[in-house]
Amino acid sequence: MPKAKRSVEEIKQDLKQEIIRLGIQDNPSRTVYQKEYQRGVAPSPNGALKVTGMKWQELMHELGFDYDGKKNISNNAKRESAKLSMRREKGLRLTNPDNLRYVVDEALKLINEKKINDAVTFEKMVNLNLDTTYQTLSKHGYSFEKFKELYAQKYGYKIRSGKWGDKSNIELFNMAAKYMKKNNLTNLRQYDTSIDRDAMPSSRVLTRRLGLTYPELSQQLKSVLS
Structure with missing residues (x-):
């Protein structure tokens, strides 16, 4: 049998009970609720707002919770700012040569593991x-x-920038060869x-x-495909 449609008041009570179950009644953040609520059991934030026609802050007040959305956003921003300040303070340790070497090495590993090829x-x-x-x-x-120079010294090859920077030369060649074979292409013009x-x-x-000329590339692909 189809599930009976719940009234607006029932949805409000379901929402209130879920907020209490999650233990966020002192600060019923919509973001936290969205991440943690029981899907398929408790009402979704968007669903609750739609059926009640209220904004989240209004609905929280209706349910008896003390919630200030603007204050909550401000507090979150302050927390993020504090985290960034702490990280900047940690950066002061780089005046220690050992710490600086360690962080530089970790940054090089990060570039290698994440295939980073641009400054942003x-x-x-x-x-x-x-x-x-x-x-x-x-x-x-x-x-x-500077890290690009150090990377080349450490790993023996340069960081490749641009769209295909995360692909090795052999990977790019194999991509082209596989594509040509799959699509029954016989020359680079068709490709x-x-x-x-x-x-x-x-x-x-x-x-x-x-580092090949067009004819040289064409010949190498033909030799692989033949």
């Missing part, structure tokens, strides 16, 4: 994963360009006119990365 991504990943910030590293002379360039490397990308 590197800054985000450092701020999220290391006990310092990108700004602090830069103040100590370790910009992304270039049929590929989606957002999904496959063009012959221009391949020749530049492999």
